[in-house]
Amino acid sequence: MVSIARKNLFEDIPRFLVAQAGIMLAVTLVTIQTGVLKGFSLSTGLLIDQSQADIWVGSKDMVHLELTKPILYEQYIQAQQVEGVAMAEPLMLGPGFWSSQNGELTPLKLFGFNSEGKLFVPGKITTGNVKDLKQPLSIIADQSSLDSLKLQKINDVGQLRSLPAKLVGITRDTQSIAASTFIFTSLENANVYVNSGLTSKVNCTVENNDFNCTTTFEKKPEKNKNSESEMPIIEPLTATDPITYVLVKAKPGQDLEQLKQRLEKALPNTKAYTTPEMAQKTRDYWTKRTGVGFILGMGATVGVVVGMVVVGQILYTSVSDHLKEFGTLKAMGASNKVIYGVILEQAVWMAVLGYIPGMLLCVGLSHWALQTQGIMILITPITAGGVLGLTVLMCVGSALFAIQKVTSVDPAIVFKA
Numbered sequence: 001m002v003s004i005a006r007k008n009l010f011e012d013i014p015r016f017l018v019a020q021a022g023i024m025l026a027v028t029l030v031t032i033q034t035g036v037l038k039g040f041s042l043s044t045g046l047l048i049d050q051s052q053a054d055i056w057v058g059s060k061d062m063v064h065l066e067l068t069k070p071i072l073y074e075q076y077i078q079a080q081q082v083e084g085v086a087m088a089e090p091l092m093l094g095p096g097f098w099s100s101q102n103g104e105l106t107p108l109k110l111f112g113f114n115s116e117g118k119l120f121v122p123g124k125i126t127t128g129n130v131k132d133l134k135q136p137l138s139i140i141a142d143q144s145s146l147d148s149l150k151l152q153k154i155n156d157v158g159q160l161r162s163l164p165a166k167l168v169g170i171t172r173d174t175q176s177i178a179a180s181t182f183i184f185t186s187l188e189n190a191n192v193y194v195n196s197g198l199t200s201k202v203n204c205t206v207e208n209n210d211f212n213c214t215t216t217f218e219k220k221p222e223k224n225k226n227s228e229s230e231m232p233i234i235e236p237l238t239a240t241d242p243i244t245y246v247l248v249k250a251k252p253g254q255d256l257e258q259l260k261q262r263l264e265k266a267l268p269n270t271k272a273y274t275t276p277e278m279a280q281k282t283r284d285y286w287t288k289r290t291g292v293g294f295i296l297g298m299g300a301t302v303g304v305v306v307g308m309v310v311v312g313q314i315l316y317t318s319v320s321d322h323l324k325e326f327g328t329l330k331a332m333g334a335s336n337k338v339i340y341g342v343i344l345e346q347a348v349w350m351a352v353l354g355y356i357p358g359m360l361l362c363v364g365l366s367h368w369a370l371q372t373q374g375i376m377i378l379i380t381p382i383t384a385g386g387v388l389g390l391t392v393l394m395c396v397g398s399a400l401f402a403i404q405k406v407t408s409v410d411p412a413i414v415f416k417a
Helices: 002-010 013-046 046-050 073-079 129-136 144-150 187-195 256-266 274-289 292-321 325-333 336-373 381-407 411-415
Strands: 055-058 085-100 104-115 140-141 159-162 163-171 181-186 199-208 212-218 243-250 269-276
Touching: 002 243, 002 325, 013 274, 013 336, 046 274, 055 274, 073 085, 073 256, 085 181, 085 212, 104 187, 104 256, 129 140, 129 163, 129 181, 129 199, 144 181, 159 336, 163 181, 163 187, 181 187, 181 336, 212 292, 256 325, 269 274, 274 292, 292 336, 292 381, 325 336, 336 381, 381 411
Parallel strands: 104 181, 140 163
Antiparallel strands: 055 243, 055 269, 085 104, 085 159, 085 243, 140 181, 159 163, 199 212
8 A cells, every 4th residue: 555655655756845945944943932932041050051150149029030130249258158059159140232453333231251260151162261251351152143243263252342352262152142142251350340430339228127229320420530541440349339240159068959948048139049940930931921832833834735735635635636536446345444545555555755955944044044154043952852752743734634535535436537
């Protein structure tokens, strides 16, 4: 019966190619949309996953990694004294814009961290060294962002906000699809870029025996400039300078839930998350609260519908064109089960032959997107296997319409003129 299925399948090559194009379209849409969703979700938490911290401490109002309120550098100092903390490091995030040599502006997110620390990892450094960030006004950028920043090699210079910035390192596997361009620098450099001209003011009130403090940031006198030069002086952070997170490494054997509670108690107006919790909170925001998951899922659904319509139409037409052949099989005593097997076999062949080139195209597109655009389209073996199963199911489901046509075939049709 396999030979009959193949004969029906390859008898009309143009029709066969149209069917395969429809299946390839369905496979490509489902795979790319699913891959973009998974890659999108993964990319939003890459820096969190790569960190060596056990706990992230930030503002109690934190929504996700990039949407939060600042806390004080003093709270990083206090965190080091909490029982169960083996190591703590500050992390500063701030918005900015990059001005290339030709004056083109690019929005960015600046990450300032301890260049000699161990808890924050700015991706996989391919060129340069993290310790080179000790140089004043130096930065590290992701490989995928170099084109948008108009940077080509180490020591190229651009302008970050109103200050110069020299590229001293190139990294990869850091950029979030959902975010502006990521730039990495030392904590001291970031303080100049982000908080230059700002100082903090703490207001505390006592109400019903509750002690509450709020922190605001105000413009301060220009102490980093002098009459001889407009270049700022890079200084260590003080207790009143704003930062964004405190990254904590727990002592061996320490219960993280208990440590989180002690950190929140010692650091007012903060919330502590384990690294997996922090990553999941960020991913949940982007995939659930922004509607991205719904949009990409809808695209995948459209792909399946398109594939089913094309395959169903092709199979139905094929059965209609071979009604006499199926009538002959029935006249020879073939059961409905045998007839159904021919149609289902034909559907499976169409699924496999459409899936293979479609998946190869998706893998090529994902590789190209990552290398040239920095966009991660994640196609895992589980995804590929799931799409194969969905493709076979789609084609077999479409074959059911054709089966209904052949069910009513009268063997006497063979003897009709």
